[in-house]
Amino acid sequence: MAILLLLPLLIYLIYGPLPALLRKYWTREKLRQETDKPQLVLTFDDGPDSRYTQEILAVLARYQVKAVFFLVGNKALKQHKIVTQILAEGHQLGFHSMQHKNGLLVGPFSQKKDFFHWQAIAQSYHWPISYYRPPWGLANISAMYYAHKFHYSVLYWSVIVGDWDKRHSGEELCNRLLSQVHNGAVICLHDSGEGTGGDTDAAANTVAALEKFIPMMQRVGYEFVLPKEVIR
């Protein structure tokens, strides 16, 4: 009887929390390992944003840096012109779920729907999607299966600085980046906070941080590259 009661809990643990937390931990540890080369990868989650994505694109263009933008599907639909601009400027795209729901609270059928919906949108706009990053880094088994099915590489991060919280100034974020950065770092920043658990104007501080951080790192010999260029 006790087993019958515990069975749903066990199934849930195997479906969601166990693989999600183990994978999040392991992949982040792997990404934290230094590479030989002073290379950094910039990634932006939770956009596109009607204002800040373009401000970030302008900073990246000024310093000739390419990055990966992890899109929230519903926002991408509303801001599809910005997605076109991201691609036209040489950046890459990743999928970050349709509505930014926590993978531990999404059942297998909803998860499937999420991926198929996104795949249909991406195909209709001819957007090449290279990566998948689950919201909060928490992917259930179903999400991992569909990411694999659609050939999206799952990319986590090794550096994160809390830029979704607007109490952190650009200078503070830049200092946090400088203290965490390492050879081969995959840096997770946010080009939007609206509707995804962050503060609406927090990305203004992300823009300010990038204005300082990118030239500072380039001056000391770091190169900003796309993920596949990092030699591990």
Ligand SMILES: [Zn+2]
């Ligand atoms: Zn996110």
